[in-house]
Amino acid sequence: MKNIPITPVPNEYKRAPGRERQGTVHEVSYPARNYINPSRQLVTDRRIDPVEAGRETVEGREIVKICSVYMPAGYDAKDSGSRYNVLYLLHGVGGDHCEWLSGNGKEGERAVLCNIVDNLIAGGQIDPLIVVFPNGRSAHDWTDRTFHAEGTNMLGFYYFDYELRYDLIPFIESNYNTYADIRNTTDEGIARSRMHRAIAGLSMGGMQCLNLVLGGYRCDSVLYTGSDGGWKNGLAPTVRAPGMIDLFAYVGAFSNAPTSSAGEVLGERIAASGHRLHLLHMTCGVEDGVSASSYAHAIEGLAERAGDRLGTFDQVLIYGGVHDFNVWHNGAYNFLRSAFGKDDASGTSVYKTILPTC
Secondary structure, three states, X not given: OOOOOOOOOOHHHHOOOOHHHOOEEEEEEEEEOOEEOOXXXXXXXXXXXXXXXXXXXXXXXXXXEEEEEEXXXXXXXXOOOOOEEEEEEEOOOOOOOOHHHOHHHEEOOEEHHHHHHHHHHHOOOOOOEEEEEOOOOOEOOOOOOOOOOOOHHHHHHOOHHHHHHHHHHHHHHHHOOEOOOOOOXXXXXXXXXXXXXXXXXXXXXXXXXXXXXXXXXXXEEHHHHOOOOOOOOOEEEEEEOOOOOOOOOEEEEEOOOOOOOOHHHHHHHHHHOOOOEEEEEEEEEOOOOOXXXXXXXXXXXXXXHHHHHEEEEEEEEEOOOOXXXXXXXXXXXXXXXXXXXXXXXXXXXXXXXXXXXX
16 A cells, blocks of 8 residues: 555644535444344354354344444435445444544534544545444443443444444445445455445454454453453453454554454464455554553564565554544544555555654
8 A cells, every 4th residue: 555644633634624525424223133142142143153153143133223324525325326435433342333423522513533534535635435333232232331341232342243244234335325335245346345445443442343353352251251361351352253354455443452362363364364454554542551552462463474465554653642532533534544545565564653642
């Protein structure tokens, strides 16, 4: 890929552009048939090997979940001739599909993230795109935002890949004008579609991008695993996720959570995936007491193990940065600028950057 200079988010990009250049956000309901039930089983409508899942798989009723969707200015559902890239943007352990759009993520009445995307599109730095904000808990109690390691809502974070693959992505690509089409399962169709999908997340969502998309370990409560993960949060690793590099060519992890798998593990799965990961963008604040060590652990040895299956690998530290939206907005800004519509280069390019506090 072209070496896009990594810079702090310009202050003017955090402010809303003119109304005619502003995208819109709406909530959407969709059916989910792959999730964790009260008995900690994986409910699924697919033939998933219980050995792969690391738990019993059963049939069950579908549940209805909610995601938020950003539509770029000018999007017309009736204009099937216009197609769009899609970014899936994941939240943290205490958040939900609104985390990127509310609280510290706002500038006045508008989400900073939306302003950043609006301004990148208006400035011609990226093509107009759709951004999907899921709730990353694939569980019957997906609205429960509390942190207790024994909860099925927590376990659902580590099984979001099945919902994403079999429920959410098919819903988005059936209802919006996207380049990607998951229904096309030919080699050519898979190769083309993955170039038009990106996924990134903050904190717990960053862990999901590493463990579930690249192919690290799922986790469960130590009460059920009988082992200690060493994180002092009541969670321990179980089985490896199969990975989703066949669906995504661009992956971002911002302040990835402590349960993120080791870089050697992630790199091995990239090397074995059968598809090239064109961009891996990782960022963290130097003063982040939650994620600084897990960021370093997830980077160590990754590029070496991935080999030529990894394209651009951005490693961005924010000097003075902590576990907050200053770092995460910077991550989204630089990730989007690097992800879509750029020329690919041979070999692996690792860029290590230290930025001032955003």
